[in-house]
Amino acid sequence: MAKSKNKRRIRWARVFGVILLIFAIIASAIAVYAVNIIRTLAADLPQPDEVKLDIQEPSTVYDRNGIVLGYLGSSAPYKYVSLEEMGPLVKTVFVGSEDHRFYNHGPVDWVGIVRATLTNLMHGSIQQGGSTITQQLARVMFNLGMETSMDRKLKEFVLAYRLEQRYTKDQILELYLNMVYFGDGCHGVETAAQHYFGKHTSELTLSEVALLAGILPAPSVRAPTSNLEAAINGRNVVLNKLLSQEAISEEEYEEAKNQTIELSQTSLVELDAKGYAMDFIRSFLVENFGADLTFSGGLSVYTTFDVKLIEGLQSSIEQYLDERDKSITGTVVLDDKGVRQPQPGAIIIDPRNGEILAMVGGRKYSETQYNRAMAPRSTGSSFKPIEYAAAVQMNMLTPFDTWVSEPIKVPIPGDTWSPHEFNNTWWGQITVREAIVRSSNIAAVKTALLVGIDAVQYYAKKFGITEEVRPVPSTAIGVNEITPLNLALSYAPFANGGYAVEPVFIKEVKNSVGVTIYKQTPWKYKVIDESTAYVMSDMLHSMFMGNAYTPKAAVDGRFLAGKSGTTSSWKDSWYVGYSTNFVYALTVGIDADIPEVKGAYKNMTTKHPGMWLWGYTARDLFKAKLIPVGPALSKPKNIVSVTVNLKDSELLGGGSQKPVSSITKPEAVPLQTSPVSWETLSLSADLTVTYNADCSTFQPVRVLWPVPTKQEPPLEECEFIPEPLPEEEEQQEQEIPTSPVTPNQTPQSKKPEKKDQKKNST
Secondary structure (H helix, E strand, C coil): CHHHHHHHHHHHHHHHHHHHHHHHHHHHHHHHHHHHHHHHHCCCCCCHHHCCCCCCCCEEEECCCCCEEEEECCCCCCCCCCHHHHCHHHHHHHHHHHCCCCCCCCCCCHHHHHHHHHHHHHHCCCCCCCCCHHHHHHHHHCCCCCCCCHHHHHHHHHHHHHHHHHCCHHHHHHHHHHHCECCCCCECHHHHHHHHHCCCHHHCCHHHHHHHHHHCCCHHHHCCCCCHHHHHHHHHHHHHHHHHCCCCCHHHHHHHHHCCCCCCHHHHHHCCCCHHHHHHHHHHHHHHHCHHHHHHCCCEEEECCCHHHHHHHHHHHHHHHHHHHHHHHCCCEECCCCCEECEEEEEEECCCCCEEEEEECCCCCCCCCCCHHHCCEECHHHHHHHHHHHHHHCCCCCCCCEEEECCCEEEECCEEECCCCCCCCCCEEEEHHHHHHCCCHHHHHHHHHHHCHHHHHHHHHHHCCCCCCCCCHHHHHCCCEECHHHHHHHHHHHHHCCEEECCECEEEEECCCCCEEEECCCCEEECCCHHHHHHHHHHHHHHHCCCCCHHHHCCCCCCCEEEEEECHHHCEEEEEEECCCCEEEEEEECCCCCHHHHHHHHCCCCCCHHHHHHHHHHHHHHHCCCCCCCCCCCCCCCCEEEEEEEECCCCCCCCCEEEEEEEECHHHCCCCCCCCCCCCEEEECCEEEECCCCCCCCCCCCCCCCCCCCCCCCCCCCCEECCCCCHHHCCCCCCCCCCCCCCCCCCCCCCCCCCCCCCCCC
16 A cells, blocks of 8 residues: 555656656746847847937828828927926826836736736636736837737847836836827827827826827827827726726816817817818828828828818808808807807819819818718708719600609508608699709609619719618608718719719828839729710709809809709708819708707708808809819710790799700600600509699690619620820820729729620610
8 A cells, every 4th residue: 555655656756847847948948038038139228318219200291283281190399208307197197097006016017917817808808908017118119019929928028127127117117108109190298298289298187198198008099189089088098097096086087087178279270171181191091001101101192182272162161151150040059069060061073083172071170070071961952963864864854854743652661652842832844954953852753763763773873972872762862871072973974974983082102212102093984975964964054043042153154063952951951063173062061960959050041051152162262263164064966956845934934835945865855746644653563653643734745654664774884994194194104994993902004904885775
């Protein structure tokens, strides 16, 4: 029995010895590796005041004429400040936020690592980090990056020990606060304080210091100039930590949490006109090139924007909205966030190549950084030209065909839908041209159901609408939410002879040594016939004849066309106007359905705000020659003029029978031999639209029935069309890509492929 026990002891002793040997070998290997790291990376650590950061220049953004649009990165110069100059508040907040046991543990907080590990295991995700301030300094000072590898972590541990051998705790904290990154190209707490608040670090309040500390976990996301809400959320997290550690009192906590964050007005006011365009450019560059290269890589960014046009547009919009506030409401209307209402969203593009010329996302960037030029809003009647274009392209409507404005019932799943005109009256028989000018909802619904909702969806997508266009009858009257940019793009085919265009806003990006690292080439493709585009422009030009607001812009004889739009309760008021060299889309409305704001805003709708504002601001831009007169609208050779004997509507003069002349496509000349005959229109097995059997006796007019029950898209294929080269570049041939180039994709040089066009099914 004793002999057996001795054997077991000997066996366990041998196992234990092997385990110790293994641990000794591993420990020796780690020790050798650590010694090598110390020798190669941390042999000569500098004194705190000798630390030099490689702070590169911010990126410079230029407009289309070479004028500086702005800078991406901190405009405040980097300055190293001592811990004493920072003040005690900075020390308290950052230690409490990042490493509250900093002065009580060594270079590595083993207690903190165990606590963070257990917390993360309990939550099943990363909730806490275990890195000390010393470890974070090692990561920044020696550029170890954020790679989650054992090699990087071991280097961080070893260097943290070496740092604490060389420096005191206060020196380490001082180095850390002068080197850490705060977003927007700001390295160091003093630079961040100057950039974001226009103050020295010692002048910051508890709330402001906590906001800076809250940026550190995600500086590219929480920079307050681009995402104030995220920055404030980060501040509140820091304040909660400080309260739980009893580093601040309950009273100090409440005061700091309730303090309104006021960013440096110097930097924001400078961006009042250009800020929305700069944010748009910044987002693209960060997504494609990363925050470091964008904010401190010294890039040169050449854009399509026009600084003078942006400033003129913003100034004009602000002036007229201010005047309207005073003359109609008599007071300033604020929403629950303290933002003046209504707010505009405006975009101007060149329909010939898709270049974005101007962008205004609000009255003033210093008041609100929300970019309404890129925010989807319900479009109302400004969407209707798309369905009318589909009907004209399919040879199913002409400008003097007629619809009857009357009660109709459209079956929808489980119910029926009864659209009505905006003034809740019925207008009787109206021409297509008049239906467009008067924004007839009944005519729009009938037109959409005539061509098929699927055809409306098809053309909307082809014209440049990337948002969802729902397959429902109400799509016809603009219930879908679309951004001003995409709505402006959808009007480009009317202005340029039938081509859809891709938005372009960055022409070229060069790195700090002048090498081109990105370039975008404009492209376009055919979506409607040139004759269809001309007929649509001719009808939309009627919006500038006899209207009280838009003729204000007709100051220099240029061709103008456009369409208005409003949504329920006038929440959004639109106007999209264009000529051959620009499309200007404008929406004016309230940001939220707040009863008090809606009630006050309703007082402003005695006139169409969008149409009114568009007319006056466009007039200002034309007079200042910020938008030059474009080429004349080219009339296709196959357009013909036709005279129809039709009783005039109110729009055309009213009163008596007389011939009416209009242009049209030769293959769509209206018939003049048959009276109107309304019939049931079957669109599918489960959707039938019925019309009032009693019809007006106005005649002769075109017979629109019978209609095919299914319309296939008329343009199945598309072909990319090369842009004409500038005169100075004629010697350098360029090739056009054969696939759409999105803003996130660098164009590839390939020759266009020839594709067979399928014939119209109609």
